[in-house]
Amino acid sequence: MLLAIDAGNTNVVFAVFDEARTIKARWRIATDPRRTGDEYAVWIHQLLQLDGMAMSDVTAVIISTVVPRALHNLEVLAQKYFKVTPLIAGETPAQWHINVDVPLPEQLGADRALNAIAGHAAYEGDLIIIDFGTATTFDHIDYSGAYKGGIIAPGINLSLDALVNNAAKLPRIAIEVPEGNGSVIGRTTEDQMLIGVFWGYVAMMEGLVARMRKEIGRPARVIATGGLAVLFDMKTDLFDAIVPDLTLTGLALLYERSRIAA
Incomplete structure (x- = not known):
């Protein structure tokens, strides 16, 4: 195994x-x-x-x-x-076996390359892969499987930590779906923080994906991975699929391809 x-x-x-x-x-x-x-x-x-x-x-x-x-x-x-x-992963003999079509391919993080491998193996056409980790990354994989570039944004927990750590009177809160009917006018400090972080993040994702799709100029599926994807999926129709094990699947695929190429 x-x-x-x-x-x-x-x-x-x-x-x-x-x-x-x-x-x-x-x-x-x-x-x-x-x-x-x-x-x-x-x-x-x-x-x-x-x-x-x-x-x-x-x-x-x-x-x-x-x-x-x-x-x-x-x-x-x-x-x-x-x-x-x-x-x-990423070193000989386990090179990526994909076209990393950016000026400095050596800067591409291993997790993002693996997501590209697994995403292209599972879905046809252009992809936008959103990975919720310490940072949240948005990556464009074109119809040929080439990595074309993307976006790096602070992860939602990182954003919340920065807010709490730099504002002395703000309490620490957990990331969850805000209660109520979608109101974005909070009545308490905790509600206002949660709205700002949660709905602010949804707005950022929807806005960035819309801009990416416009720049790509072709239909592009949005594939999400990472623990918070399910949480956001409850309040946005942005994701076409949620694949929790995308990075791990990319590792298994890379191992197979590297063994065949050896």
Whole structure:
């Protein structure tokens, strides 16, 4: 089985794929570059057992990371405990196998390239992929599967943290769908904050996607991934599909293509 590891700015996600590219189990842990390969091994050994698997069931590992300092310890995990040399997404021999059609392709984040791979494999035509993470990214994948560019915006939790941390009297609130009938005039401080963050984010997304579609000049499906996609889907018809495991699926596809190309 394949162990796919996606190390993001907030969490590291581990997923085990079987030969049919089906996810058998997935787990996440807070990203900490200081966490050693030994610590990862103790944690994942227990989780594999809870899901009826063993370390020896994993025969291949692929790693994607946007946190360079986290990579070494994940490589140690693969080499020492799974006895394999991991493929590193974006590095030889696991190049992207897509056309990254931007002036500085080396700047493209691994998660965004993987989303492009998985999105194009699942859907025809032009795509706009919105990924809700520490940052919220909007990416254009054209009908040929080429990555054409995109937008990086502060994630909604990052925006809320900045607001609370820089305004002494504002309370900390949770991101949720505002109550009521869609009113954007809040009656309390908490209501006003939630309206500003939630409806402000919906307006930003709808406005940016409209501008992207106009610039693309062709119909473009909007594919969303990331935990907050479902929350926003309750109050906007912007998304054509929500694919929670888009990045992980991209890792599994990249592993297959890299193995064939080797």
